[in-house]
Amino acid sequence: MIEPITRDLLPPPLLLQDDVARRRDLLAAGVSQHALATRCRPSGPWQLLLPGVLLLANSPPTRRQRLRAAVLYAGAEAVITGVEALHEHGLAVSGNEEVHVLVPIRRRLSTRDFVRIERTSRPPRPEIIDGLPFAPSSRAAVDAARTSGDAEKQRAFLLAPIEAGLRSAEQIRTEINAGSQRGTAALRPLLEEPLAPLLTNTVHEGWARRITRQTPIPPPTWHVRVYDRADQLLGTADAWWDDVGLAWDFGHQRDARTAIRQSTFAKEGIVTLRTPLPHLRGNPVAVSEDLASAFLRATQRPRPPVRAVLTSGTVR
Template sequence: MSGSAIDARCRSGGPWQRLLPGVLMLSSGPPCREQLVRAALLYAGDRAVITGLDALHRQGAWPLEPSGPVHVLIPATRRVTSRGFVLVERTTRLPDPRHHAGLPLPPTARAVLDAARRERDPNQVRTLLVEAIRHGACTLTQLRNELDAGSQRGSAQPRQALQSLTGHVHLITEAWARRIVAHCPIPPPSWLITDGLPNQSSPSRVVHAWWQDVGLLWHIGARAHHRQCVASAGHSAVTADTVLDNTPLELHSSPEDVRRGLAAAYLRAASGRSGGSLSSDHGAVAGVGQLDDG
């Protein structure tokens, strides 16, 4: 079609509208967020990646429908600039996209920090980080690594927020663990929180779940310090017949495997097996006596 024919259809009251240079919407009503996102990709061109809140919302790590600019990453060599509702960021670290419903999205940790670096409210920055971790979309370590590798512009508030979360990671780990237990065919446990080893450079708290009826203790922490952490769980460790050992990373990356391993450990503990090495689908299971003997 000729430019004049397109202009005629995009006039006030016409059937079309021009959203961005070179991008038309073939209806006259207000565009929805999905249409704005797809228009931003068309405007940004080849290899563009949607990031920030729009990426998080589609990955299930942000509960609210995004508002404000659509944040798009493009290669540093491109010369497309921000326009209208599109925030264009040129980067030398363009991520390999994951496609969701046809939209190219970055890894969650990258999307979180792209949003956090441009957020001025410190409470909102902290909420962004907590929501992503709580939903299992990424780990605290992945966020730290991404923050260190990425642009340092606007990184002061995210860095401070990550530091404040360090002492509370056990709350997020417990939330992951509770979600796994809720989908297991076993009764609810008692939850125990103990201090990590005092000689660690960054002591953290450790999550335990205790099933007294079958003598099962589930330890969630660094496997390298398993024996000492189990001992710190107190009386439960003394009376436990079986200990299941998982790391927080396993809860995040392989929840189905952990769930199967937990169910298997409970059934074995209920059947009265103890004192020997037991296998599970995921995680180490052994009698406490064997752990004490090294």
């Protein structure tokens, strides 16, 4: 029979965040060696995730628990970087389940299981998000790219913060030049001409994409051509919510063409929100509220009989 452990024998709540704790903290709190060994048996209620780090549950660890375990294993000065840090910054990139952790160069710690340990002489100042330390998006992007052997993924990692409006191409380039040079030879050409102008032109879309992720409405389709029932082109929407017939215009300066497009959309019953670029960049909370309000208006009338088309096919 497994020795019972009451809550008052466990460490303080701070050490039990996400039901993950260090073995030495459990021992210091009064949990016996026998209790730990018994509860961490294959059929027991606890499990060893990493050397010296336990999960106080017998279910597979969640992403959050893996991150917490990695930080406890790596120590107080650890910083999560790479793909997991990009995810925490709200960037949708694909990668493996490895948790890439930076530690000061003086530390003697090895990579174990799902944790990749990298010693660095230039540790970044962490950004604390929900109680865990993450590298800034520029450092995370470069670390993810230089440790990947896939050219397409390298490009995706480097461009993710730029497209989201979190960093400029120049900031990413500066990070490449300042950091470890291992694995960076293939990265510099990705930020050279003619790519740089393209990145500059997509920054405002990155701002918009970030705002939509923070707005409690469904995600839109980007860059669609809208046609009426007679198959006549009405115009192009920067972002489009097809189920309700909502168009968002943010990528153009106010001129005669945008005025005509908005008027044409309105005649067809399309709800259109136009956001000036300075407002898009400088007041994302207000823009998010505007989007939510426009979406609500669009749901309160029948969807107009229009058809939206992507370059690669039909939306409806």
